[in-house]
Amino acid sequence: MINYDTVLAVIDSDLESQPALSRALELSEKTDATLIVLMVVYDFSYEMTTMLSGAEREAMRSAVIKERRGWLESEVRQYSDRPVELIVKWESRAFEAIIRTAVECSADIVVKASRKADDLVSVIFTPTDWHLLRKCPMPVLMVKEHAWPPQGNIIAAVNVGTEDAEHAQLNDKLTDIAKDYANLLTGAVHLVNAYPHAPVSIALEIPEFDTNAYHKAVKHHHQHEMELHRKKYGIDASHCHVEEGLPEHVVAKMSHQLDAELVIIGTVGRIGISAAFIGNTAEQVIDTLHCDVLAIKPDGFETPVT
Structure with missing residues (x-):
């Protein structure tokens, strides 16, 4: 069961509407959580005004923050009359301000809007x-x-x-969270798993290599493991999808076929070369989706932001 005590919504003043605020309000109402609304502002021109003293620049920043807070208050009132804590921070690196605020407030989830691309269907993820x-x-x-x-x-x-223990643990976590959201939204859980193509290079380098046998073995392995996993969580077999291909292609295809409202994906917190490959795969999956995305870290993840 989802047990959120604090939901942090990140507001983007460049957007015509605030879907993050709307979604965060819905989550906070359904879970009876406290809602905190954060807006990060920054204008480099204020830092470059060398003719002003430090105190004068600080006064200018304070004036901007006050003006933005007033705008934020009026924006929030358009969505809800319920009590909401408002925070406006001046920070050049917005993601650091967001993470610090989330940690300081002990937020259970951060909600942020993605931007629409020119085709009005796909979305753009900013740095x-x-x-x-x-x-x-x-x-x-x-x-x-x-x-x-x-x-x-x-x-x-x-x-x-x-066969990786961290990935296996993350599978369990993702499935648990998907079931929680299904209960919260009276929705249905679907499990999607991609398995790889047989490497073409092996068939070229090893003539006796049986590509078809390899393909069947890999497919059977993933189907068998999916069967065990779905039974563990009581998920209907018709809601389990094992497809050949790259994860970013398979997940995107199934999200479109199922007209999914939400895709829950794990981002494994590693460093070094393994992080580059794992992170790249997760990002490619996310970048191809046209629906909401919930990114989950494994247990024990520690942010590099201090």
């Missing part, structure tokens, strides 16, 4: 979004402007064929 997805220790919900209708489909992107 701040990517930093949050990689470094924020708590779940990050990237939302687009649409409602969460009842009986919507929720996808957990799992990797049931893994």
